[in-house]
Amino acid sequence: xxxxxxxxxxxxxxxxxxxxxxxxxxxxxxxxxxxxxxxxxxxxxxxxxxxxxxxxxxxxxxxxxxxxxxxxxxxxxxxxxxxxxxxxxxxxxxxxxxxxxxxxxxxxxxxxxxxxxxxxxxxxxxxxxxxxxxxxxxxxxxxxxxxxxxxxxxxxxxxxxxxxxxxxxxxxxxxxxxxxxxxxxxxxxxxxxxxxxxxxxxxxxxxxxxxxxxxxxxxxxxxxxxxxxxxxxxxxxxxxxxxxxxxxxxxxxxxxxxxxxxxxxxxxxxxxxxxxxxxxxxxxxxxxxxxxxxxxxxxxxxxxxxxxxxxxxxxxxxxxxxxxxxxxxxxxxxxxxxxxxxxxxxxxxxxxxxxxxxxxxxxxxxxxxxxxxxxxxxxxxxxxxxxxxxxxxxxxxxxxxxxxxxxxxxxxxxxxxxxxxxxxxxxxxxxxxxxxxxxxxxxxxxxxxxxxxxxxxxxxxxxxxxxxxxxxxxxxxxxxxxxxxxxxxxxxxxxx
Numbered sequence: 001x002x003x004x005x006x007x008x009x010x011x012x013x014x015x016x017x018x019x020x021x022x023x024x025x026x027x028x029x030x031x032x033x034x035x036x037x038x039x040x041x042x043x044x045x046x047x048x049x050x051x052x053x054x055x056x057x058x059x060x061x062x063x064x065x066x067x068x069x070x071x072x073x074x075x076x077x078x079x080x081x082x083x084x085x086x087x088x089x090x091x092x093x094x095x096x097x098x099x100x101x102x103x104x105x106x107x108x109x110x111x112x113x114x115x116x117x118x119x120x121x122x123x124x125x126x127x128x129x130x131x132x133x134x135x136x137x138x139x140x141x142x143x144x145x146x147x148x149x150x151x152x153x154x155x156x157x158x159x160x161x162x163x164x165x166x167x168x169x170x171x172x173x174x175x176x177x178x179x180x181x182x183x184x185x186x187x188x189x190x191x192x193x194x195x196x197x198x199x200x201x202x203x204x205x206x207x208x209x210x211x212x213x214x215x216x217x218x219x220x221x222x223x224x225x226x227x228x229x230x231x232x233x234x235x236x237x238x239x240x241x242x243x244x245x246x247x248x249x250x251x252x253x254x255x256x257x258x259x260x261x262x263x264x265x266x267x268x269x270x271x272x273x274x275x276x277x278x279x280x281x282x283x284x285x286x287x288x289x290x291x292x293x294x295x296x297x298x299x300x301x302x303x304x305x306x307x308x309x310x311x312x313x314x315x316x317x318x319x320x321x322x323x324x325x326x327x328x329x330x331x332x333x334x335x336x337x338x339x340x341x342x343x344x345x346x347x348x349x350x351x352x353x354x355x356x357x358x359x360x361x362x363x364x365x366x367x368x369x370x371x372x373x374x375x376x377x378x379x380x381x382x383x384x385x386x387x388x389x390x391x392x393x394x395x396x397x398x399x400x401x402x403x404x405x406x407x408x409x410x411x412x413x414x415x416x417x418x419x420x421x422x423x424x425x426x427x428x429x430x431x432x433x434x435x436x437x438x439x440x441x442x443x444x445x446x447x448x449x450x451x452x453x454x455x456x457x458x459x460x461x462x463x464x465x466x467x468x469x470x471x472x473x474x475x476x477x478x479x480x481x482x483x484x485x486x487x488x489x490x491x492x493x494x495x496x
Contacts, residue, residue, distance in 0.1 A: 016151070016154040016155055016157075016158050017154055017157070017272070018272055019158050020154070020156075020157030020158040020161055021157075021271075021272045023157070023158060023161035023162055023164075023165050024157065024161050024265075025265070025269075025330060026161075026165050027161055027164045027165050027168065028261075028265055028330070028331070029330055029331060030165065030168045030169070030172070031043065031168070031182070032262065032330075032331040032332060032335065033331070033332050034168075034172060034177050035177075035179065037254075037255050037258040037259075037334070037335075038253075038254045038255055038258070039179045039254075040254075040258045040261065041249075041253075041254030041255055041256070041257035041258030041259075041261060042115070042117070042120060042123075042179065042254045042257075043179055043182060043183075044245065044257060044258075044261045045115065045245055045246070045249045045254055045257045046115075046120065046123055046124060046127050046183075047127070048242040048245040048246060048249075048257075049110075049114070049115075049242075049246060049249075050103070050127050050128075050130075050131050051242050052242045052243070052246065053099060053103075053131075054131075054134070056095065056099060057092060057095055057096045057099060057131070057134075057135045058092055058135065058138060061088045061091060061092055061139075062088070062092075062138045062139055062141075062142040063142070063363065064084075064088070065084065065085065065088055065139070065142040065143055065145075065146045066142050066145045066146045066286070067146075067286050067363065067364070067366075068084055068146070069081065069084070069143065069146025069147055070146060070148065070286050070287040070290065071286070071290050072084065073147070074287070074290060074291075078207055078208075081207075081208060082207075082208050083220075085139075085143060085208055087220060088139060089139060092135055092139060093135065093136065095135075096131065096132045096135035096136070097132055099131065099132075100128045100129060100131045100132040101128075103124060103125075103127075103128035103131065104125050104128040104129070107121045107122075107124040107125045107128065108121040110124055111124055114249075114250065115249065115254075116253070117254075122180060123179065123180060123183050126180075126183040126184065126186075126187055127183060127186075127187075129187060130183075130186055130187045130190055133187070133190040133191055133194055134190055136194050137156070137190055137193045137194050137197060140194070140197035140198060140201055141153050141156050141197065143201060143205075143208075144197070144200075144201070147205065148287070149204075152200065156193065159189070159192065159193055159196065160189035160190060160192070160193055161189075163185065163188060163189040163192060164182075164185055164186065164189055167181075167182075167185035167188070168182070168185070171185075243382065243383055243386060244260060244382075244386055244390075244398035244399075244401070244402050245257050245260060245261070245398075247386045247387065247390045247398065248260055248390055248394070248395055248398050251390055251391050251394075252390065252394050252395070256394050256395045257395075258335075259335065259337065259338045259341065259395045260338075260341070260395040260398055260399065262327060262331050262335045262338040262341075262342070263338045263341035263342045263344075263345045263395070263399055264345055264349075264399075266319065266323075266326055266327060266330060266331075266342050266345075267319060267342060267345040267346045267348070267349040268349060269315055269319060269326075270311075270312040270315035270316050270319065270346070270349060270350065270353065271312075271349065271353055272315075281300070281304065281357065281360040281361070281364070284300060284364070285297055285300070285360065285361055285363075285364025285365060286363075286364040286365075288300070288364075289364055289365045289366065294421060294422070297361070297364075297365075297421055298421050298423055298424050301357070301361065301421060301424055302424065304357055305354070305357065305426065306427075306430060306481065306482070307482065308353060308354060308357065309430075309431070309434050310434055310437075310475055310481050310482060312350060312353060313434055313437070313438045313441075314438060314441045314467070314468065314471050316346055316350050317438060317441065317442050317445075318445070318464075319342060319343070319346040320343050320346045320347070321442065321445075322445075323338075323339040323340070323342040323343050323346075324336055324339045325456075325460060326342065327339060327342060329457070329460065338395070340396065341395060341396055341399045344396075344399045344400055344403050345399050345402070345403055347403050347407070348399075348402055348403025348404070348405075348406035348407065349403075349406065351406045351407045351409070351410035351411075352406040352409070352410070354410050354414070355406060355409040355410040355413050358410065358413035358414050358416070358417045359371055359374075359375075359413055361417045361420070361421070362413065362416060362417050362420070365417075365420055367416070367417075367420060370416050371413070371416075374409070374412045374413055374416060375409075377412070378405050378408050378409045378412065379405075381404075381405055381408065382401060382402060382405035385400075385401035385404065385405070386398055386401045386402070388401075389401050430481065433475070433479040433481055434475070434481060436474075436479075437471050437474045437475045437479065437481070438471075440470060440471065440474060441467050441468075441470070441471040444463075444466060444467040444470055445463055445467050448462070448463045448466060448467070449463060
């Protein structure tokens with residue numbers, strides 16, 4: 001893969017991912033400020049409950065599409081490619097329908113016995129329908145990612161979140177901002193995605209709709225050998241993301257979930273600038289791996305790790321030292337009690353970001369068994385610690401357990417992928433330069449905060465502008481942490 005294409009994909013994907021993140025926080029701000037803490041917690045508790053079962057909807061097959069489509073394209077084996085996509089649709093859609101139907105039928109029992117709220121039953125039914133549609137959208141997005149088209153695939157979040165924000169604003173103006181209407185808008189957003197992605201798929205890749213009668217047994221073998229171990233690993237990742245909230249919901253109720261859903265998404269702010277790299281990493285690594293280009297893999301990893309550390313460091317510092325300001329600016333002062341939780345979760349999310357890089361590398365290189373073993377060990381640790389800490393400490397117990405698990409996940413996954421990519425290691429001089437820039441950044445934030453007496457929002461904006469400008473100027477132009485020359489060369493190639 002040419003670095004110019006990688007850079008172009010990252011550049012455009014960055015625009016959509018950052019825009020999607022902006023809309024995502026906009027949606028959460030609207031929810032947090034206009035719903036009761038109980039309804040805010042209930043919304044995300046229901047979403048988390050269904051997400052826990054997404055494993056049984058996909059069986060790891062959507063990731064198989066991302067992994068194998070580059071392989072079959074490189075082989076020019078269109079029959080295998082069509083067989084791959086047909087097989088995934090034929091398995092995943094019936095499974096999605098069955099689970100959606102079961103959730104719809106037993107919605108009242110789930111609401112009473114797990115959510116302890118009979119009034120949640122209609123919301124669960126709406127989400128049951130959405131559950132099926134999400135399965136369709138996930139397949140379509142994975143196909144675009146597999147075809148090395150991350151730019152269009154990255155429209156997933158901007159489209160659905162724009163619909164949610166627009167609907168939320170409309171509900172506020174019409175004075176019908178209720179949780180049931182929000183779930184209706186949630187359903188609509190995925191319906192729109194399904195239609196748009198299917199139309200674009202048909203127009204752009206008509207070849208895959210020419211289904212061959214000839215069956216390719218090797219395709220099924222490829223998928224099963226890759227997706228089954230991956231499914232087990234993905235299952236643990238889903239548990240990582242959702243089990244805390246569900247344990248909290250069961251033992252402590254929706255208001256504790258609401259506090260957790262303040263701390264966790266606020267900590268995710270540092271992921272915004274790195275997410276585009278993660279989005280294209282798996283198909284890029286898969287392609288290089290099939291081409292036996294380990295040097296290319298090493299170069300991409302070095303770039304992503306360097307960029308990730310450099311961009312995430314100042315955001316992590318802000319979140320850790322000024323959690324009250326972040327929460328008040330984003331979600332309102334009624335959630336300030338979650339400030340300490342945000343500090344702890346910032347530590348965990350910092351390591352989660354780099355764990356995602358490591359796990360994508362292992363998947364792209366086909367090391368699914370290794371990845372799965374790591375995830376299961378850490379997953380068990382996470383569940384046990386949550387069960388021990390949540391009943392006694394509530395949302396703070398969940399935050400501490402999950403943050404500890406994220407650190408262990410990074411440590412073990414880094415050790416594993418380092419063996420697969422000889423010669424890759426973190427540069428000590430690079431780390432020292434980032435530490436120095438971070439120290440300057442924090443000094444400026446503290447100093448300016450002491451001498452400025454302005455409107456809270458204007459003061460925060462001015463401090464951030466000055467501090468980030470100095471930080472990036474030092475890192476890019478003085479210490480050369482980001483190689484501008486290499487970027488200019490890649491831009492030149494793109495223009496040619």
